Amino acid sequence: MFDLNSYLLSKRKIINEYIERILNSSSESTPIVSAMKYSLMAGGKRLRPILCMSAAEAVGEKSDIILPVACALEMIHTYSLIHDDLPSMDNDNMRRGKPTSHINFDESTAILAGDALLTLAFKILSSSEIKNNDYKNMLKISGIIADAAGYKGMIEGQMLDISSEGKVLSIEELGKMHYLKTGALIEASIYSGAIIGGGTNEQVESLRIYAGKIGLAFQVADDILNVDGDPEVMGKAVGSDINRNKSTYPSVIGLEKSKKIAEDLVYSALKAIDTFDNKAEPLRLIARYIIERDK
Amino acid sequence: MFDLNSYLLSKRKIINEYIERILNSSSESTPIVSAMKYSLMAGGKRLRPILCMSAAEAVGEKSDIILPVACALEMIHTYSLIHDDLPSMDNDNMRRGKPTSHINFDESTAILAGDALLTLAFKILSSSEIKNNDYKNMLKISGIIADAAGYKGMIEGQMLDISSEGKVLSIEELGKMHYLKTGALIEASIYSGAIIGGGTNEQVESLRIYAGKIGLAFQVADDILNVDGDPEVMGKAVGSDINRNKSTYPSVIGLEKSKKIAEDLVYSALKAIDTFDNKAEPLRLIARYIIERDK
Numbered sequence: 001m002f003d004l005n006s007y008l009l010s011k012r013k014i015i016n017e018y019i020e021r022i023l024n025s026s027s028e029s030t031p032i033v034s035a036m037k038y039s040l041m042a043g044g045k046r047l048r049p050i051l052c053m054s055a056a057e058a059v060g061e062k063s064d065i066i067l068p069v070a071c072a073l074e075m076i077h078t079y080s081l082i083h084d085d086l087p088s089m090d091n092d093n094m095r096r097g098k099p100t101s102h103i104n105f106d107e108s109t110a111i112l113a114g115d116a117l118l119t120l121a122f123k124i125l126s127s128s129e130i131k132n133n134d135y136k137n138m139l140k141i142s143g144i145i146a147d148a149a150g151y152k153g154m155i156e157g158q159m160l161d162i163s164s165e166g167k168v169l170s171i172e173e174l175g176k177m178h179y180l181k182t183g184a185l186i187e188a189s190i191y192s193g194a195i196i197g198g199g200t201n202e203q204v205e206s207l208r209i210y211a212g213k214i215g216l217a218f219q220v221a222d223d224i225l226n227v228d229g230d231p232e233v234m235g236k237a238v239g240s241d242i243n244r245n246k247s248t249y250p251s252v253i254g255l256e257k258s259k260k261i262a263e264d265l266v267y268s269a270l271k272a273i274d275t276f277d278n279k280a281e282p283l284r285l286i287a288r289y290i291i292e293r294d295k
Numbered sequence: 296m297f298d299l300n301s302y303l304l305s306k307r308k309i310i311n312e313y314i315e316r317i318l319n320s321s322s323e324s325t326p327i328v329s330a331m332k333y334s335l336m337a338g339g340k341r342l343r344p345i346l347c348m349s350a351a352e353a354v355g356e357k358s359d360i361i362l363p364v365a366c367a368l369e370m371i372h373t374y375s376l377i378h379d380d381l382p383s384m385d386n387d388n389m390r391r392g393k394p395t396s397h398i399n400f401d402e403s404t405a406i407l408a409g410d411a412l413l414t415l416a417f418k419i420l421s422s423s424e425i426k427n428n429d430y431k432n433m434l435k436i437s438g439i440i441a442d443a444a445g446y447k448g449m450i451e452g453q454m455l456d457i458s459s460e461g462k463v464l465s466i467e468e469l470g471k472m473h474y475l476k477t478g479a480l481i482e483a484s485i486y487s488g489a490i491i492g493g494g495t496n497e498q499v500e501s502l503r504i505y506a507g508k509i510g511l512a513f514q515v516a517d518d519i520l521n522v523d524g525d526p527e528v529m530g531k532a533v534g535s536d537i538n539r540n541k542s543t544y545p546s547v548i549g550l551e552k553s554k555k556i557a558e559d560l561v562y563s564a565l566k567a568i569d570t571f572d573n574k575a576e577p578l579r580l581i582a583r584y585i586i587e588r589d590k
Contacts, residue, residue, distance in 0.1 A: 032454050033446060088401070106383070108383040111383065115410075119450065120441070125417075127434075135431045135434050146421060151328060155411045159404070
């Protein structure tokens with residue numbers, strides 16, 4: 001039987017090794033490289049790169065071909081966490097059980113480490129050794145990822161998040177903010193894997209639907225964990241959303257309804273890929289894992 | 296006779312129109328778009344995009360083919376100014392005669408506007424409509440630009456700049472810092488224009504030497520202006536480097552010697568491209584303009 005835990009562990013190992021190799025390839029280790037490594041190697045779940053690789057596998061491609069793209073996605077995710085944690089944004093002191101970048105280094109280093117990770121991601125996405133010289137599709141996914149991370153995607157999500165502090169959002173506003181802030185990059189991760197993996201248009205489209213559903217499910221689950229989770233396991237404070245007066249799924253529609261929504265989203269995600277063969281098994285189990293995880 | 300001023304004006308017009316078109320293409324204008332526009336349209340010299348276009352012309356290509364790349368370079372430059380001006384970095388209140396982004400908006404918006412411009416630059420660099428489907432070279436220059444802007448280039452230059460405040464640098468240390476902070480992206484601008492313009496290897500190499508020389512000359516001239524310039528014309532405070540205890544060419548080797556170095560660099564730059572025909576005339580005049588400008 002397919003074991004999700006060993007699958008996630010083995011993928012994380014491959015991803016971590018690739019990221020470390022890239023950051024160790026400079027001849028000298030500079031303070032900025034230390035700061036980039038500090039946040040990148042802080043023990044993240046590696047959800048985006050794993051989804052990217054699993055999507056390539058689901059359409060029949062070996063996932064090592066997409067490894068650089070997968071790691072670029074993790075760098076973009078990590079940059080966004082570093083900047084979101086800054087004093088002028090969420091002002092968070094702890095992340096993944098460790099002091100945040102601006103606490104461990106200083107604010108200017110944290111800003112520049114984020115900038116550097118974002119830039120390095122696009123450097124990797126332009127490395128032409130990827131995928132049998134399929135330059136056209138590499139440019140295509142680079143654009144998709146830039147859109148998802150940019151001012152119409154993740155950055156707009158963060159703008160909405162900041163401006164909605166202290167306001168009560170409707171469930172639609174909350175959904176839009178979450179889609180932009182988290183869902184768009186998760187969608188781009190799966191989409192990129194499906195395209196570079198050589199999926200048919202139909203497969204790519206089904207995976208995009210799957211991605212939209214689990215992206216939102218992920219955020220609903222995060223909101224639930226923020227109310228219901230164990231701070232020891234999560235490595236950050238629980239209840240911080242309430243303290244900060246942020247609207248969350250539980251605060252807007254209650255905990256039980258939120259759990260029901262997360263369940264329904266996973267059900268729809270699974271339905272979107274029900275014609276895929278057993279190579280999509282990791283994606284199926286990850287969909288469940290996303291709402292059942294404890295951090 | 297070739298008139299540099301009309302040339303620069305007409306190029307700035309084309310560049311500004313392209314940038315405005317991109318930023319107005321969203322259906323709704325959001326606060327983040329306003330902040331991006333505010334800094335992008337603050338009346339910069341457009342040196343990097345013009346150099347990129349002039350390099351394409353110097354190797355015989357029409358420069359409109361490189362316009363998107365040129366504008367992407369200006370976005371990267373503008374993002375770096377926004378982040379450099381932040382309170383935790385240079386803490387500057389004025390830029391190009393206007394309040395800096397974090398003063399006019401707020402700090403989180405300024406950070407995110409910078410992030411958004413950097414991301415949009417790579418979105419544009421991945422737009423595959425550029426240059427007759429020359430996907431391979433588009434990926435190549437995207438990587439060159441990411442390297443120049445990244446943790447081994449511009450970002451490392453900013454790290455060195457911050458860490459050297461209050462220290463007296465040697466002329467070599469100063470040169471290295473300036474190359475990373477300013478020269479690398481100027482070099483990448485010219486290099487990109489030469490490659491996408493279809494230059495021969497020999498032409499590309501000559502233009503790279505030209506670029507290295509004027510990149511440094513530009514920074515030496517900036518240091519001189521910071522001592523000798525007119526704050527009304529420059530739109531920012533003069534003497535701020537001294538107030539901040541920053542090493543500059545004038546402070547390390549004196550004003551006269553600095554002017555001599557700038558002259559010598561321009562001479563070497565011109566020598567590097569002396570076999571080019573009159574299509575390189577803009578580059579020749581720009582080299583002189585760089586050290587003779589008053590802002």
